[in-house]
Amino acid sequence: xxxxxxxxxxxxxxxxxxxxxxxxxxxxxxxxxxxxxxxxxxxxxxxxxxxxxxxxxxxxxxxxxxxxxxxxxxxxxxxxxxxxxxxxxxxxxxxxxxxxxxxxxxxxxxxxxxxxxxxxxxxxxxxxxxxxxxxxxxxxxxxxxxxxxxxxxxxxxxxxxxxxxxxxxxxxxxxxxxxxxxxxxxxxxxxxxxxxxxxxxxxxxxxxxxxxxxxxxxxxxxxxxxxxxxxxxxxxxxxxxxxxxxxxxxxxxxxxxxxxxxxxxxxxxxxxxxxxxxxxxxxxxxxxxxxxxxxxxxxxxxxxxxxxxxxxxxxxxxxxxxxxxxxxxxxxxxxxxxxxxxxxxxx
Amino acid sequence: xxxxxxxxxxxxxxxxxxxxxxxxxxxxxxxxxxxxxxxxxxxxxxxxxxxxxxxxxxxxxxxxxxxxxxxxxxxxxxxxxxxxxxxxxxxxxxxxxxxxxxxxxxxxxxxxxxxxxxxxxxxxxxxxxxxxxxxxxxxxxxxxxxxxxxxxxxxxxxxxxxxxxxxxxxxxxxxxxxxxxxxxxxxxxxxxxxxxxxxxxxxxxxxxxxxxxxxxxxxxxxxxxxxxxxxxxxxxxxxxxxxxxxxxxxxxxxxxxxxxxxxxxxxxxxxxxxxxxxxx
Ligand SMILES: Cc1cc2nc3c(=O)[nH]c(=O)nc-3n(C[C@H](O)[C@H](O)[C@H](O)COP(=O)(O)OP(=O)(O)OC[C@H]3O[C@@H](n4cnc5c(N)ncnc54)[C@H](O)[C@@H]3O)c2cc1C
Ligand code: FES
Numbered sequence: 001x002x003x004x005x006x007x008x009x010x011x012x013x014x015x016x017x018x019x020x021x022x023x024x025x026x027x028x029x030x031x032x033x034x035x036x037x038x039x040x041x042x043x044x045x046x047x048x049x050x051x052x053x054x055x056x057x058x059x060x061x062x063x064x065x066x067x068x069x070x071x072x073x074x075x076x077x078x079x080x081x082x083x084x085x086x087x088x089x090x091x092x093x094x095x096x097x098x099x100x101x102x103x104x105x106x107x108x109x110x111x112x113x114x115x116x117x118x119x120x121x122x123x124x125x126x127x128x129x130x131x132x133x134x135x136x137x138x139x140x141x142x143x144x145x146x147x148x149x150x151x152x153x154x155x156x157x158x159x160x161x162x163x164x165x166x167x168x169x170x171x172x173x174x175x176x177x178x179x180x181x182x183x184x185x186x187x188x189x190x191x192x193x194x195x196x197x198x199x200x201x202x203x204x205x206x207x208x209x210x211x212x213x214x215x216x217x218x219x220x221x222x223x224x225x226x227x228x229x230x231x232x233x234x235x236x237x238x239x240x241x242x243x244x245x246x247x248x249x250x251x252x253x254x255x256x257x258x259x260x261x262x263x264x265x266x267x268x269x270x271x272x273x274x275x276x277x278x279x280x281x282x283x284x285x286x287x288x289x290x291x292x293x294x295x296x297x298x299x300x301x302x303x304x305x306x307x308x309x310x311x312x313x314x315x316x317x318x319x320x321x322x323x324x325x326x327x328x329x330x331x332x333x334x335x336x337x338x339x340x341x342x343x344x345x346x347x
Numbered sequence: 348x349x350x351x352x353x354x355x356x357x358x359x360x361x362x363x364x365x366x367x368x369x370x371x372x373x374x375x376x377x378x379x380x381x382x383x384x385x386x387x388x389x390x391x392x393x394x395x396x397x398x399x400x401x402x403x404x405x406x407x408x409x410x411x412x413x414x415x416x417x418x419x420x421x422x423x424x425x426x427x428x429x430x431x432x433x434x435x436x437x438x439x440x441x442x443x444x445x446x447x448x449x450x451x452x453x454x455x456x457x458x459x460x461x462x463x464x465x466x467x468x469x470x471x472x473x474x475x476x477x478x479x480x481x482x483x484x485x486x487x488x489x490x491x492x493x494x495x496x497x498x499x500x501x502x503x504x505x506x507x508x509x510x511x512x513x514x515x516x517x518x519x520x521x522x523x524x525x526x527x528x529x530x531x532x533x534x535x536x537x538x539x540x541x542x543x544x545x546x547x548x549x550x551x552x553x554x555x556x557x558x559x560x561x562x563x564x565x566x567x568x569x570x571x572x573x574x575x576x577x578x579x580x581x582x583x584x585x586x587x588x589x590x591x592x593x594x595x596x597x598x599x600x601x602x603x604x605x606x607x608x609x610x611x612x613x614x615x616x617x618x619x620x621x622x623x624x625x626x627x
Contacts, residue, residue, distance in 0.1 A: 256592045268398075284426040
């Protein structure tokens with residue numbers, strides 16, 4: 001694998017150039033919230049973050065997205081699709097969030113049904129990852145085979161070492177970007193920094209506080225839909241606020257509705273939805289297959305720990321810890337995983 | 348070619364509307380783009396997403412068999428916002444359609460077999476596509492006897508009356524059994540519920556598939572009857588309904604366990620359903 005070096009002092013120059021040449025999306029801080037937004041240059045970026053409050057999944061699956069606009073006059077019906085995505089660079093993505101994107105890929109780029117909106121953005125975006133420099137108390141990416149310096153899924157991975165970034169080139173797309181800005185990416189001394197990255201990865205891997213072990217969890221969920229565990233406290237605590245689903249980088253449920261500006265003129269919008277809401281599965285006529293929080297909480301965790309695996313051979317959680325941190329009633333997926341492991345052991 | 352992965356619908360024009368009951372209408376539509384119509388490629392049992400602009404989308408079964416010609420029929424019950432607006436539309440007006448989605452009845456595996464259809468109320472709609480497929484000039488020889496047992500609350504609630512009383516009985520090797528829960532001046536036929544009538548007609552399970560669609564309560568009471576008659580779980584086919592938004596296995600809401608009804612269904616055998624969580 002090829003690698004380069006970028007002096008930290010040159011990063012603003014790189015970001016300014018990228019913002020000029022394409023859409024540059026990077027972490028920003030708005031009041032107390034860290035999230036990803038299109039920026040106009042290095043001055044807007046906020047890179048001193050550990051884990052953003054809002055994940056960058058919206059770069060590919062925006063919270064609100066127009067899928068087309070329509071005009072119906074009685075005899076003519078016109079449907080106009082938005083243009084495809086522009087060339088974009090997503091800078092500063094943490095390894096867990098990159099993994100989350102690879103978890104969304106099979107949903108939206110499935111063999112049977114793709115998604116032109118998602119794919120267009122995915123194809124036109126270069127993902128530049130940024131290794132973590134710290135492990136938070138809510139982090140548990142290691143439990144799913146990830147790590148604070150794992151660049152899997154990124155085109156380039158930046159790792160901060162002293163006053164430099166060690167840059168790993170993971171794909172041709174990444175290579176093309178490096179070649180375009182070759183005056184900023186130098187190859188001299190990259191080999192020596194490789195060792196520094198190794199050491200950082202090694203050091204951080206020992207800093208996880210949460211012990212999360214998936215052994216036997218999938219097996220205990222297979223064929224055990226009515227597991228008594230789901231009757232326990234978790235659903236009783238849940239207030240159905242949906243926060244977990246909005247901050248989750250792998251949650252992809254959406255709703256589709258029309259935003260009408262005139263009689264038969266308007267936009268078709270898809271927007272994030274949440275399986276934690278009763279309306280999500282409510283059918284005309286009043287029947288609801290998941291009528292209480294018990295079924296909804298079970299479905300969410302079954303989706304993460306079993307259904308996504310059954311369909312795509314990937315766990316639907318990446319260990320970013322956002323739901324653990326943000327849940328107002330402390331429903332904690334790491335506790336659920338460990339409880340289920342215990343259920344498995346006692347079975 | 349239609350692009351089934353797109354969230355954008357194709358415009359269709361309504362060419363005919365039949366009032367089936369006081370709250371059910373059948374819309375015949377053709378795509379404005381003849382190429383889309385030609386290549387739509389729907390199979391019996393599949394569904395479409397209907398766009399009524401300003402109201403969004405609804406999942407509706409294709410009621411017509413592809414063997415009947417280059418058009419689609421949708422039989423729609425007025426239950427909420429979108430279906431209300433659709434019911435106000437007239438011949439010549441347009442709405443949008445995308446699809447076809449979902450799996451289809453196993454009509455290849457059913458070849459050489461007799462077919463026994465059990466329908467309740469307006470749920471005859473999704474199985475009508477297979478009835479007409481098996482009864483088409485083209486494929487009639489591939490299937491044995493076709494029997495249809497259908498019931499609704501009253502005579503006025505029976506859908507597809509011209510099929511039931513004229514078209515289907517006139518075709519060879521068919522039998523139509525109709526029943527209503529409540530009789531009336533306009534009904535001289537049988538009165539009683541569907542499950543009891545199935546027991547009375549007592550189809551033999553020999554070399555046969557049973558295709559059942561109806562309200563949950565009818566299915567609940569019909570299944571034990573089928574079982575008593577000797578039908579195995581693999582011989583009983585039904586269709587499921589869940590709330591849907593994308594029909595592409597992405598929006599998440601129509602799952603039953605690891606299966607998405609919109610892509611892995613809506614057609615399931617009773618054997619398949621027994622292997623799935625009872626969450627529908
Ligand atoms: C596989 C399948 C086949 C169907 N076939 C038919 C058919 O042939 N004819 C027919 O009349 N109805 C059919 N339905 C039900 C039909 O989709 C709903 O009755 C319809 O969407 C209600 O829309 P509404 O706007 O009038 O009701 P509202 O209650 O206002 O619903 C709002 C929205 O919720 C969604 N929704 C609500 N209920 C359902 C539901 N049961 N299924 C799916 N989405 C729902 C739709 O997007 C709808 O626009 C089918 C449903 C499924 C899942
Ligand atoms: S309707 Fe969206 S996943 Fe099935």
